[in-house]
Amino acid sequence: MQPTETLHLRQVEVGGNVPYTVEVGPGVLSRARVEARQIALIHDEAVPQVWIDRLSAALSPALLLTIPVPQGEACKTLEVLAGVLSKLAAANLPRDGAVVGLGGGAATDLAGFAAASYLRGVAFYTAPTTLLGMVDAAVGGKTGVNLPEGKNLVGAFHPPRAVWCDTDTLTTLPPAVFREGAAEAYKHGLISDPSLIDRVLAPDFVPGSATFTDTLADAIAVKAGVVTRDLLEAGERAYLNFGHTLAHALEAVTQHAVPHGDAVGYGMHYAALLSKAQGGEDLTEYTRAFLRWQQPAPLPTLTYDDVQPYMARDKKADAEGVRFVLLHALARPYLTRVPDAVLREQFGVWQVEIWGGGWLGAVDYTP
Structure with missing residues (x-):
């Protein structure tokens, strides 16, 4: 100790x-x-x-x-x-x-x-x-x-x-x-x-x-x-879920083989990619830096279709679909819907970085 x-x-x-x-x-x-x-x-x-x-x-x-x-x-x-x-x-x-x-x-x-x-x-x-x-x-x-x-x-x-x-x-x-x-x-x-x-x-x-x-x-x-x-998450409290929509999906699809904080690390990078794609400041270097420092548990190879059903059940979802917390810039979060085509496209970018870029050093495993 x-x-x-x-x-x-x-x-x-x-x-x-x-x-x-x-x-x-x-x-x-x-x-x-x-x-x-x-x-x-x-x-x-x-x-x-x-x-x-x-x-x-x-x-x-x-x-x-x-x-x-x-x-x-x-x-x-x-x-x-x-x-x-x-x-x-x-x-x-x-x-x-x-x-x-x-x-x-x-x-x-x-x-x-x-x-x-x-x-x-x-x-x-x-x-x-x-x-x-x-x-x-x-x-x-x-x-x-x-x-x-x-x-x-x-x-x-x-x-x-x-x-x-x-x-x-x-x-x-x-x-x-x-x-x-x-x-x-x-x-x-x-x-x-x-x-x-x-x-x-x-x-x-x-x-x-x-x-x-x-x-x-x-x-x-x-x-x-x-x-x-905002105790009951009527508005601002939803911002605390930055990175959590994909994170909770990763936890569920791996049956919690990937722990929550590691999943949030991965999820924040996906949310940063979405933020940039939706016209926000490019903050992906911050999320990459964190992942390099964190060295999260490795993920199995996943497709967008593997995680999408879990993201659809996210608690921020409403009758009209899934909503994401994104960033206009540092300390400027907002809640929005992202077109499915953008979600799928940026998941592909995220996939390449996580499994193919070599910058994180993650390896595949079977949970």
């Missing part, structure tokens, strides 16, 4: 009808406080025991039960959800109890949906232990599970009472998992705060560095600001 950085904490406020605070920095799990006499802790089974122990000690003596769930997207199923709900009921967690989610973004999505569903809603607190979870899943109140037909098709808006982003937990992540999570932080740079673009790719964007907590908190603040203004 790397040394803990000098104590430096940041708080990011999320406003709206249900305001809450995101605490960011080392040792935050030890500071966790929950206003409930009985608590259920739902955690990703891959979370190191040291972080489970740290949070459990902070929640004691109110901790009623601990429920491990499968790692990653494997936990976001109706079957796992049903099992969790049954355990909450068997333990007789009361209406004034609380659910705490600990782990990656998938585990906290599941825990939040369990909290939203059990007894028609109990208090929810979340402690993400991955960079992806901190920057994206833990903030904004979106909870849910997947269906075979697509990602996040079942869920609810259920904002947490508090979010604890303990940067110490990131020191135990494999490097590839850390780089995966950086995709959402980099995306926030493209759509809102361009200063994050260089900061995310800088050598000191590592847990424990003097600047890490501030960069992480600033990336979180982008999402916090958006969801404060």
